[in-house]
Amino acid sequence: MFEDRPDRDVEVVLVGRSNVGKSTLMRELTGHDFSTGKKPGVTRQPNHFDWASESFMFTDLPGFGFMSGVEADQREAIKTDIVRYIEGNADAIVAGVIVVDGKSAVEIIDRHTKRGEIPHDIEMFEFLVDVGIDPIVAVNKTDKIDDLDERLDAICERLGLYPPWQQWSESIAPICAKRGEIEPLLACLRDRFHEHNRDDLLKFVT
Ligand SMILES: Nc1nc2c(ncn2[C@@H]2O[C@H](COP(=O)(O)OP(=O)(O)O)[C@@H](O)[C@H]2O)c(=O)[nH]1
Numbered sequence: 001m002f003e004d005r006p007d008r009d010v011e012v013v014l015v016g017r018s019n020v021g022k023s024t025l026m027r028e029l030t031g032h033d034f035s036t037g038k039k040p041g042v043t044r045q046p047n048h049f050d051w052a053s054e055s056f057m058f059t060d061l062p063g064f065g066f067m068s069g070v071e072a073d074q075r076e077a078i079k080t081d082i083v084r085y086i087e088g089n090a091d092a093i094v095a096g097v098i099v100v101d102g103k104s105a106v107e108i109i110d111r112h113t114k115r116g117e118i119p120h121d122i123e124m125f126e127f128l129v130d131v132g133i134d135p136i137v138a139v140n141k142t143d144k145i146d147d148l149d150e151r152l153d154a155i156c157e158r159l160g161l162y163p164p165w166q167q168w169s170e171s172i173a174p175i176c177a178k179r180g181e182i183e184p185l186l187a188c189l190r191d192r193f194h195e196h197n198r199d200d201l202l203k204f205v206t
């Protein structure tokens, strides 16, 4: 189980497979670089970035799914930790952001589905809904995608959200974390803060 969670009333969590750009996005959201000195994709403990004065924090949870050099049972243990963390802190979590690699997400989802497995991202989406957290899907690496609208429609379809994706702009946020183009996600976060009557926190997502 993860330890050392700062005691904060309001939290935004980032979840997603390894290498989708969570740490890069975290850097854009907080201005702090968490990747220094660490190999990408090997974070096994959450990275918290918090403001004690506001009782607010962003949390980058460890990656799930395939990671080279990590055994299957270890991956399962990380996933269990993530699920328990979100369940245990659901009251504080005002937004759960599932980060996906827009270029490969559909292919990976379909590969798992063909094998009769529930794809990790779909499972996480449904899990967040179950614990009362409306998921936001941040579709990252849009710089690598030519047919963005089609991709976003395909992602919506896999999530059970009826296309076109523009109907779901409160839940689907195309971003390019590497270039700092994250406004669609910030807009989603502003919505969630407002819904939770926390307009005082809007300054963190402008
Ligand atoms: N092309 C592209 N690459 C990105 C983007 N965001 C992150 N990356 C790259 O994806 C790789 C994994 O990023 P990282 O933030 O470590 O992913 P994490 O494992 O989910 O934390 C790195 O090489 C990043 O530079 C993006 O918007 N576009």
Ligand SMILES: [Mg+2]
Pocket: 022, 023, 024, 040, 041, 042, 043
């Ligand atoms: Mg990372």
